[in-house]
Amino acid sequence: MERIRMIGLGKSFGVRQVFSNVSFEIKEGDRLALVGPNGAGKSTLVKCILGYEDLDEGNVVKSPVASIGYLQQDVNLGDDSLATEIEKAWTDVHALEEQLKELTTRLETEEASESDLQRLDYLQNRLEWLGGYDYEQKTKRIIYGLGFTDEDLDKPASAFSGGQKTRINLAKALVRRPDFLFLDEPTNHLDMDMLEWLEGYLSAYHGGILIVSHDRYFLDRIVTGVVELDNHKATTYRGNYSRYIQQRDERLKADMVAYEKQQEYIKKTEAYIDKYRAGIKSKMARGRQSQLNRLERLDAPVTSHHLQFSFPPAAMSADKVLVLDHLSVGYGENPIIDDISLVVRRGESVALIGPNGAGKSTLVKTIVGELFPENGHVDIGNRVQVGYFSQEHEELHDSWQVVEEVMNHFNYTEEKARNVLGSFLFKGDDVFKLVGDLSGGERARLALLKLFLQGDNFLILDEPTNHLDIPTREIVEEALQQFEGTCFIISHDRYFLDQVSTKTIVLDDGKITEYLGNYSYYKEKLKEQEDLLAIANEQNLENSVSDNKHTSINEPILSVEESTEASQKKPNAYMIEKQLAEVESEIARLEATMKMYEVQLANPVVQQDLDEMSKISIQIESTQSELDALYEKWERLSE
Structure with a gap:
């Protein structure tokens, strides 16, 4: 299992310490939030983990083959088109495609050697592992999910707004599905539909993720753990954001009890020392002083800030x-x-x-x-x-x-x-x-x-x-x-x-x-509408047009025509997108398999073996049948 381990990380800028002795790990399937107040050093910590800034102490241990995607804040883009900018994420895939194309072209006119076939098998497997057979579908799925359209693809990246540039950089980080994702404020400039799309995408992500974000709703729905960076220290919690708040408050209460008990002990000990410093118990007093000197003092816990503010009186307005x-x-x-x-x-x-x-x-x-x-x-x-x-x-x-x-x-x-x-x-x-x-x-x-x-x-x-x-x-x-x-x-x-x-x-x-x-109420009502509309659509399919008048929907917000259209667009949109992605990936895999069979049939050695030719022909026929079924499924899902 791939993992990244942070061991005793420390960083300072001059005399100002940013963080010290930070240790935690990210492994496959982890979705961790890095939280803390502005200025705590969250973005600096991420840059240090990825090697963009030097550490003063500690080290980061990660697999040398692990791939990493990184979204950082405020990255400038050049004048290349949106499509070209996203294509840059696939540079190594394009290089492999070119090598595969050269090899298959050569094998159409030359007899394939054993090393050629091994090379062909390696290139195809490597391309599949990198997602090269369906990268265009992956790219479009990310681009459309983040609110871009076909008309945007040819526009210069530099011409987009600040929020759109953030989304372009987010697309570049997501599109390769790397082993690890480091996302610094990924929800900035996303509207609610895009936020829900991103939540669905990351929830299904198999790699490890570290997210810097102040979006509590997003973190509640996504993360499996929280790393809190505050007062130069990092504390790790398991669970989502709400669970983190609960655990943090429990820890603060326990820390406060321990601190108050220690302060009480110190106060009593100092009183004893003062009382018997010069008397017959002076030796015992000196012993108590030695104990006190060796005592590791607890810092006072930093509690949450509560508002100490009152609005000035305002005039009563009209209703x-x-x-x-x-x-x-x-x-x-x-x-x-x-x-x-x-x-x-x-x-x-x-x-x-x-x-x-x-x-x-x-x-x-x-x-x-x-x-x-x-x-x-x-x-x-x-x-x-x-x-x-x-x-x-x-x-x-x-x-x-x-x-x-x-x-x-x-x-x-x-x-x-x-x-x-x-x-x-x-x-x-x-x-x-x-x-x-x-x-x-x-x-x-x-x-x-x-x-x-x-x-x-x-x-x-x-x-x-x-x-x-x-x-x-x-x-x-x-x-x-x-x-x-x-x-x-x-x-x-x-x-x-x-x-x-x-x-x-x-x-x-x-x-x-x-x-x-409030917002949660709105989402509940929207879900109720969608459920009712789904039932109505099922009834419409079962009943004749003349029976449609008996179908009633209690929510008055949309007309039946508008509601039906909305229900076709919104319910299960993420599940449909997920199914499309799975179908596209399988189509790409089978098409690559077909190419391999065609290369084998063109091999003169194979052509002399009738049994082998027959086996490959049967495999081609079976694979083509699977492809035809997948093409039909893709068309249904795309409608």
């Missing part, structure tokens, strides 16, 4: 906070948002979800007045004060210190500013950093804090958890759960939406659908 009246947004005859109507009421926390490009940010910019509708109206209710969190954070001042950003905006004293900044994890000298020097996560944290301090009663948040680590996301969740006003939130963070939303709006194909619950 109807936001009304969209037959709203259309876009250009000309093809609006992005087409004739939608919606009412958001006081106290609701509304999640707006949908695929990338559906128009979610466009809708929000129309609501806040940055864009004008083609038709319809946006009405903000009486006494509604809108606070808007955009992804760009234009309201921050790069030349100010963090503490000045709060002091100047709210006329706070330095002490008060530092107190509220501390509630959002700006500690110590962090408050004196220039805003322009902050990381993406720190900028988002500061912008959210300013928004929460403004006292607005209607918060509109466009991807508020982007760049935030898990501790900060938990703080934002706590804050929004306390908030007594109204929220309208765009987010791909499904765990976050489950914690804070009370209604879910799905925007797709220019239309909206409402679900009166």
